[in-house]
Amino acid sequence: MDRSVYTDDHEQFRKSVHDFLERQVAPRVEEFAEHKLIARDVWRAAGEQGVLGLEIPEGYGGGEAGDYRFNAVATEELAAVNAALASAFGIHFDIATPYVVDLAAESQKQQWLPRMAAGEAVAAIAMTEPSGGSDLANLKSTAVRDGSDWILNGAKTFITNGYTADIVVVAARTDPEKRSKGISLFLVDSSLPGFERGRKLDKVGQPEADTAELFFDDVRLPADALLGEPGMGFVAMMERLPQERVGAAVANIAHAKQILHETIEYAKERKAFGNSIGSFQHNKFLLAELVTKIEVAQAYVDAAVVEHAGAGLSAVDAAKAKWWSAQVQNEVLDHCVQLHGGYGYMREYRAARAWMDARVTKIWAGSNEIMKEIIGRDLAL
Ligand SMILES: Cc1cc2nc3c(=O)[nH]c(=O)nc-3n(C[C@H](O)[C@H](O)[C@H](O)COP(=O)(O)OP(=O)(O)OC[C@H]3O[C@@H](n4cnc5c(N)ncnc54)[C@H](O)[C@@H]3O)c2cc1C
Numbered sequence: 001m002d003r004s005v006y007t008d009d010h011e012q013f014r015k016s017v018h019d020f021l022e023r024q025v026a027p028r029v030e031e032f033a034e035h036k037l038i039a040r041d042v043w044r045a046a047g048e049q050g051v052l053g054l055e056i057p058e059g060y061g062g063g064e065a066g067d068y069r070f071n072a073v074a075t076e077e078l079a080a081v082n083a084a085l086a087s088a089f090g091i092h093f094d095i096a097t098p099y100v101v102d103l104a105a106e107s108q109k110q111q112w113l114p115r116m117a118a119g120e121a122v123a124a125i126a127m128t129e130p131s132g133g134s135d136l137a138n139l140k141s142t143a144v145r146d147g148s149d150w151i152l153n154g155a156k157t158f159i160t161n162g163y164t165a166d167i168v169v170v171a172a173r174t175d176p177e178k179r180s181k182g183i184s185l186f187l188v189d190s191s192l193p194g195f196e197r198g199r200k201l202d203k204v205g206q207p208e209a210d211t212a213e214l215f216f217d218d219v220r221l222p223a224d225a226l227l228g229e230p231g232m233g234f235v236a237m238m239e240r241l242p243q244e245r246v247g248a249a250v251a252n253i254a255h256a257k258q259i260l261h262e263t264i265e266y267a268k269e270r271k272a273f274g275n276s277i278g279s280f281q282h283n284k285f286l287l288a289e290l291v292t293k294i295e296v297a298q299a300y301v302d303a304a305v306v307e308h309a310g311a312g313l314s315a316v317d318a319a320k321a322k323w324w325s326a327q328v329q330n331e332v333l334d335h336c337v338q339l340h341g342g343y344g345y346m347r348e349y350r351a352a353r354a355w356m357d358a359r360v361t362k363i364w365a366g367s368n369e370i371m372k373e374i375i376g377r378d379l380a381l
Contacts, residue, residue, distance in 0.1 A: 001295055001299070003298070004302075005069060005072075005305055005306055006069060006073065010069050010070060010073050013070055013073055013074075014073045014076070014077060016049070016050075017049065017073065017074050017077040017078075018077050020045070020046075020049045020051075021077055021078065021081045021085075022081075024042065024045050025042055025045075025046075025081060025085065026081050026082070028042065029081070029085075029208055032084070032208035032209075033207040033208045036163075036200040036207055036208075036210055037164055037208075037209070038084075038085070038088050038089075038164070038210075040164075043120075043122055043164075044118065044119040044120060045119070046089060047120070048118070050063045051074050051093060052089070052093045052097075052118070052119050053093070053116075053117030053118075054070050054071050054074065054093055055071070055093060055097040055098055055101055056097060056101060056117045057101065060109055060110070060113035060114055060117065061113065061114035061118060062113065062117040067309055068243070068246075068305065068308045068309040069305060069309050071094050071247065072246075072247070072250045072305045075090055075094065075247055075250045075251050075254065076250055076251075076254035078251070079250070079251040079254040079255040079258070080254050080255065080257075082208060082357075083205070083251065083255050083354065083357035084205075084207070084209035084357065085208065085209075086251040087206060087209050087251070088160060088161055088210070090247050090248075090251065091123070091124060091125060091160045091161050092116070092124075092161060093116075094243065094244075094247045095125055095240075095243070095244045095247065096124060096125045096167075096168075096169050097116060097123060098240055098243065099125070099169045099185065099187075099227055099240065100112060100167075100169070100227075101113065102228075102236075103185065103227040103228040103236060104187055104227055105225075107224050108187050108225070112167055112187070116167070121166040121167055122164045122165050122166055123161065123165060123167050124159050124161040124162050124165035124167075124168045125159075125168065125169040126156035126159045126162070126168050126169065126170045126214055127139070127156070127171045127237065128157055128158050128159070129141060129154065129155060129156055129157060130155055130157045130213075133158070134367060134369075134370050136171070136234070136237065137179045137180040137183070137234060138179070139154075139171055139172070139173060139183065140154055140173065141153065141154025141155065141156065141170070141171070141172040141173060141216065142154060142172055142173050142174070142176070143172040143174050143184060143221070144174075145174075146220070148223040149220050149221060149222060149223060150174075150186065150220075150221040150225065150226065151218055151220055151221075152170065152172055152186065152188065152194075152216045152218075152219040152220075152221055153216050153217065153218060154172060154216050155213060155215050155216070156170070156213065156214040157201075157213045157214075158201065158364075159211065159212055159213070159214055160209055160210075160211055161209070161210060162197060162210065162211060162213070162214050163197055163200050163210035163211070163212040165190055166190055166191070167187060167188070167189060167190065168187075168188045168190060169185060169187060169188075169227065170185070170186045170187075170214075170216070171183055171184075171185055171233050171234075171237065172184060172185075172186060172233075174230050174231065174233075175230075175231060180234035180235075181231050181234065182231060183231070183233040183234045184226060184227075184229075184230045184232070184233040185226070185227035185232075185233040185236055185237070186221055186225045186226060186227060188216075188219065188221065188225065189225075192219050192220065193219070193220070194216060194218045194219035194220070195214070195215075195216060195219050196216075196217065197212050197213070197214055197215070198213030198214070198215065199213075200212055201213070204359060205353070205355075205356030205358070205359055205360060206356075206360065238315065241318070241365075241366065242313045242314065242315055242317075243313075243318075244365050245318040245319060245321065245322035245365055245366065245371075246301070246305060246308050246313055246318050246321055248322050248361060248364075248365045249304060249318075249321035249322050249324075249325040249326075250301060250305060252325035252329040252358070252361050253294060253297055253298050253301050253328070253329065255329060255354060255357070255358065256294060256328065256333055256354075256358070257294050257298070259332075259333060259336050259350060259351055259354040260287075260290055260291065260294060260332055260336060262336075262350060262351070263287075263335075263336040263339050263340065263351060264278065264287055266339065266340060266351075267283060267287060267339055277339065283339065286335060286339075287339075290335055290336075293328050293332060294328065297324060297325055300325075301321050301325055304317055304318065304320075304321040315374060316374055316378045319366070319370075319372075319374040319375050320375060322366065323368040323371035323372060323375075325361075326361040326362045327362065327368065329358050329361060330358050330359065330361070330362060333351070333354050333355045334355060336351040336354070336355065337351050337352060337355045339351075340352070
């Protein structure tokens, strides 16, 4: 089915991102997987390409697209090349950046946004802690006032770009007496004394993106590191999580769609019993089902993108898009592995890598169970 979401402007931008990725990024995916991080020069190249400044106002060196569909186009193109690229760049330009644009002090915006747009400063966002991620309101890291400064202590884990990040949006408790209303957000410069990183975590998939633990040992933050008002951190996160979740949904479907397309080509070429494996009725019907599943899921995700670009997507609809797309992605990719036979279990095959890369999408950005909690609550059950 033709998609009606994108105009010629979006498609032109898609082509420029696509060509950039094909030329400068796709050939280096193996290198990133080996080093477990994306090379700095590629961050800068993505900045030059205009991918990293989509959310950043022109006055701070960004492109200020002002239309979420450009973010979605970039995410689709990144995910089609490699899931980890969509994750690492997405955390930077689509997820962490809006906190800085909307909530940071002017001095911090001037210091960081031009560098973030240029890919010279890499951003991360640190909510999850070793003691738990789903129950965000229960986080344990603390920030205590000392004069006009804040002293940050605690630990975060599973932080995408954590090993590379120059700047991290950190959620910490500023009022031990309150639960969600006791949480504030800080923009933390990773070069400050007391900011430590653990090793690059050894993940099942997405080896190209770095993921790390972060430790804060009496990190002294200046007053202007506070993002927004004290005690409003939880609200700020809830307001911005729909964008993180619709972005995840866009990546999930684009990723599965691309690998399914490659699998269909494989099924045409691979022979068994003298015929292409795609010609067997079982496989033909299976591929017909998978193509349908992707297109139907895509229609919902496209509608979510349009809604988000307009009035703004509700938390409930974002939860639906996020969990369903993750489910469909994982189902589709499992079949893609099966259709590749033994080759589907070999890391050198894209279907195998994609299958491993996809497993996390049911866990992160709010697990599928938490998404169903949000949807269930809305049903007033
Ligand atoms: C590769 C990777 C990258 C990540 N990147 C980031 C990042 O950049 N920044 C960041 O802050 N976090 C990041 N995360 C963390 C991620 O968001 C958390 O792992 C996720 O929110 C789940 O938290 P948890 O791992 O502590 O699991 P837990 O909260 O301990 O949950 C364990 C299980 O219990 C289930 N569960 C929990 N509560 C309920 C409930 N009420 N009802 C039913 N089931 C429930 C969960 O769904 C899950 O299946 C990343 C994680 C991974 C794996």
